[in-house]
Amino acid sequence: MAVKLPIYMDHHATTPVAPEVFEAMRPFFLEQFGNAASRSHAFGWAAEGAVETARAEVAQLIGCRPIEVVFTSGATESDNLALKGVAYAYRDKGTHLVTSAVEHPAVLDTCKHLEKEGFQVTYLPVDRHGMVDPDDVAKAVTPKTTLVSVMLASNEVGTIQPLAEIGRICKAKGVLLHSDAVQGVGKIPVKVDGLGVDLLSLTAHKLYGPKGVGALYVRMGSPRVRLVPQMDGGGHEKGRRSGTLNVPGIVGLGKACELSGRLMAPEAARLVALRERLRAGLFVRLDHLHLNGHPTQRLPGNLNLSFDFVDGEAGEALLLSLKEIAVSSGSACTSASMQASHVLRAMGIGDDLAHTSIRFGLGRSNTEEEVDYACGRIVEEVTRLRALGSFS
Ligand SMILES: *Cc1c(COP(=O)(O)O)cnc(C)c1O
Numbered sequence: 001m002a003v004k005l006p007i008y009m010d011h012h013a014t015t016p017v018a019p020e021v022f023e024a025m026r027p028f029f030l031e032q033f034g035n036a037a038s039r040s041h042a043f044g045w046a047a048e049g050a051v052e053t054a055r056a057e058v059a060q061l062i063g064c065r066p067i068e069v070v071f072t073s074g075a076t077e078s079d080n081l082a083l084k085g086v087a088y089a090y091r092d093k094g095t096h097l098v099t100s101a102v103e104h105p106a107v108l109d110t111c112k113h114l115e116k117e118g119f120q121v122t123y124l125p126v127d128r129h130g131m132v133d134p135d136d137v138a139k140a141v142t143p144k145t146t147l148v149s150v151m152l153a154s155n156e157v158g159t160i161q162p163l164a165e166i167g168r169i170c171k172a173k174g175v176l177l178h179s180d181a182v183q184g185v186g187k188i189p190v191k192v193d194g195l196g197v198d199l200l201s202l203t204a205h206k207l208y209g210p211k212g213v214g215a216l217y218v219r220m221g222s223p224r225v226r227l228v229p230q231m232d233g234g235g236h237e238k239g240r241r242s243g244t245l246n247v248p249g250i251v252g253l254g255k256a257c258e259l260s261g262r263l264m265a266p267e268a269a270r271l272v273a274l275r276e277r278l279r280a281g282l283f284v285r286l287d288h289l290h291l292n293g294h295p296t297q298r299l300p301g302n303l304n305l306s307f308d309f310v311d312g313e314a315g316e317a318l319l320l321s322l323k324e325i326a327v328s329s330g331s332a333c334t335s336a337s338m339q340a341s342h343v344l345r346a347m348g349i350g351d352d353l354a355h356t357s358i359r360f361g362l363g364r365s366n367t368e369e370e371v372d373y374a375c376g377r378i379v380e381e382v383t384r385l386r387a388l389g390s391f392s
Pocket residue numbers: 012013073074075076077104106151154155180182183203204206212213214
């Protein structure tokens with residue numbers, strides 16, 4: 001059977017809304033359109049009930065209490081709320097934060113903002129696989145440190161960080177731990193207590209839910225995390241995030257969490273098999289290619305490769321010649337400019353190899369036939385570009 005083109009292999013950038021998720025959301029646009037804050041009529045009660053069901057579904061997936069889930073507009077907002085919220089709330093204790101060099105811009109740019117306001121930030125290095133050394137976390141924390149923020153899994157190279165170990169260090173040192181867990185939630189088991197995180201960001205559109213809705217987990221037990229809200233207004237979400245709740249979006253996020261939790265184990269196994277099929281197919285048929293990211297501690301659907309002897313100057317020649325396969329080079333957020341990805345640079349990968357890197361993000365829709373088609377086309381294009389280049 002011929003594969004249908006174009007093929008989507010960029011599931012780290014976003015995912016389609018699952019049909020079940022779309023159906024769950026539909027009534028909350030059309031009939032059940034009430035404001036979840038309206039306490040005096042049935043429309044409001046229905047909306048509020050749906051929001052609380054969704055809150056329980058999110059909580060169930062990450063192993064927390066529903067009251068610890070704060071709905072936001074997505075992970076960028078969740079990261080901002082976590083970092084700024086904690087930095088400001090604990091300013092009297094200290095003004096030092098610790099993060100890693102490979103975080104998403106939603107974390108790194110928030111740290112830059114805090115530095116302009118007088119906070120100090122330590123950016124931890126990573127090894128050649130993109131992994132943070134927990135010992136470096138231990139060394140970086142000072143009595144003035146209030147927050148450590150390390151992502152769960154890389155959106156570029158798929159490396160899964162040793163977060164549970166980092167969590168134990170933070171707990172021992174009495175420092176709060178935040179994790180941008182966007183790429184891991186719904187793909188690999190994520191439980192806040194197992195990881196030892198006090199705050200955790202997630203977003204619906206990376207797990208087959210709608211764009212523009214996410215959540216921040218904020219620990220309420222011990223320790224009870226204090227946060228300075230970043231939006232003034234009606235005091236929604238127990239004062240942690242004002243603004244009328246996006247009821248259909250929240251319903252979609254809840255359903256997406258419930259569905260991902262149910263499908264996780266078989267889907268992860270299927271994606272690992274597809275990814276290994278793609279990796280093996282390329283490594284057998286091409287020489288001089290490199291795997292970026294950790295060989296085993298990586299997200300099921302992630303494959304990131306760099307190709308030697310492909311003219312990097314032509315920029316994204318390789319990507320452009322693969323128009324019918326939606327993949328990306330480095331992070332989608334930086335591929336508009338010709339800057340090598342900060343993640344690959346932090347891993348010590350040179351500019352030439354960084355410029356020829358391709359990130360495959362396999363997901364629910366992908367099939368063996370698509371993987372085989374992509375493999376064949378990449379072999380064809382890499383071979384063609386190498387023959388054209390001055391290296392041949
Ligand atoms: C996509 C992504 C974000 C941003 O999420 P939005 O909901 O689009 O704001 C943050 N962190 C990581 C790791 C991501 O992959």
